[in-house]
Amino acid sequence: MTTRKNPLVKPFVKWAGGKRQLLPEINQYLPKTIKRYFEPFVGGGAVFLNMQFPNTTINDFNGELTNAYAVVKDNVDELITILMQHQNSNSSEYYYQVRSWDRDGQLSQKTNIERAARFIYLNKTGFNGLFRVNSQGQINVPYGRYKNPAIVNEEVLRAVSVYLNKSNVKIYNGDYEDALKQCKPGDFVYLDPPYAPISDDKQSFVGYTLNGFGSNEQERLKTIFDDLSAKGVNVMLSNSSVPLIHELYKDYMDTTVIVKAKRNINSNGNGREKVDEVLIMNYKI
Known part of the structure; x- marks a missing residue:
């Protein structure tokens, strides 16, 4: 799918865990064809605003953001x-x-x-x-x-407004699973959930909603990943490269790539260093 992109269409808020630096890798591993695009953990929107696909649905649990x-x-x-x-x-x-x-x-x-x-x-x-x-x-x-x-x-605000209207972007506020119920074969879903922690440091999670996203939620997300796969929906997931995630998605080992990202890994603002993250796909790359 090719679209003419406006470089001014980009995030208008700062967001912890934003994906701007991973856009080259995400673009590299997109499926060849995309009917509709879904991003149910949209956050600051670096990915969907960069892609500028028509037929886009975004969702977030954070009602002030949506x-x-x-x-x-x-x-x-x-x-x-x-x-x-x-x-x-x-x-x-x-x-x-x-x-x-x-x-x-x-x-x-x-x-x-x-x-x-x-x-x-x-x-x-x-x-x-x-x-x-x-x-x-x-x-x-x-x-x-x-x-x-x-x-x-x-x-930026005006450019984003034009894109959201021109592409009739649908905006939902709620549980990510609800936003994915209308997915059909040939659609593409990008999942960017709160990451599994890379350590026991409490700073690993940023409390931007009141709903925690622990190991049970990671397991629930894996079930939804499998359900979407069974429906013929193409899915890409970002997460931290930790044993929990590798074990959960071991059936997708052949379509998993490890990428480097610069993240705050502790409470010290100077603690920014490159850490391993994963992109997990349910389609051939």
């Missing part, structure tokens, strides 16, 4: 106006005031556009671009103290 995609698609002008207001008011004090909306009841009174602008603003100005919530579902990322954070990236 609301932001929907608002970029349907209300980009109003979104940019509010983001500019956030940019003009940006300070540490203002950041914590806006962050507190999910603590003092204000968030439930805001429009979807206001919520999306808050989400993007906090993402661009919070420490390390993290999205992390506590056990009450409240964002708890501290202020990042950047000199000139790119709060309003108007060109």
Whole structure:
């Protein structure tokens, strides 16, 4: 499948575990034909925004994130106006005031556009671009103290809006399995779940939703991988190269490749080094 790509169509939020650096490998191992494209753990969207396929469905469990995609698609002008207001008011004090909306009841009174602008603003100005919530579902990322954070990236927001509309991208918020029920033979699914930890370090998982993704969830995902394979759906999965994943997907050893990715592997921001990850396919490569 060939599409004419707009280089301005790219992520408008920072996201832990983003796949931008793995795009060359992901592109290299795409199936030869793709009827429809599904990405049920979309996150920051580096993959689907790079591919720019028509007939695309995205999903994420994070409702603030999927609301932001929907608002970029349907209300980009109003979104940019509010983001500019956030940019003009940006300070540490203002950041914590806006962050507190999910603590003092204000968030439930805001429009979807206001919520999306808050989400993007906090993402661009919070420490390390993290999205992390506590056990009450409240964002708890501290202020990042950047000199000139790119709060309003108007060109990118408008380009993404055009693509989402032109390709009629479907946006879902819920369990990944529900987003995959409509898959048919010849469709292509890219799975990028929360990774299996490479160590016992608690920093291995970023708590960006309240639903944990432990070994039971990895096993459930493998079952869905097998079910999609049986239906004739082409699937590619990213994960960490650890014994749990290799054991789960041992039946796909011939179509598994190991790739190198630069990741934060501990709580120290300087702890970025290349680690092994896997791309597992259910089709010949």
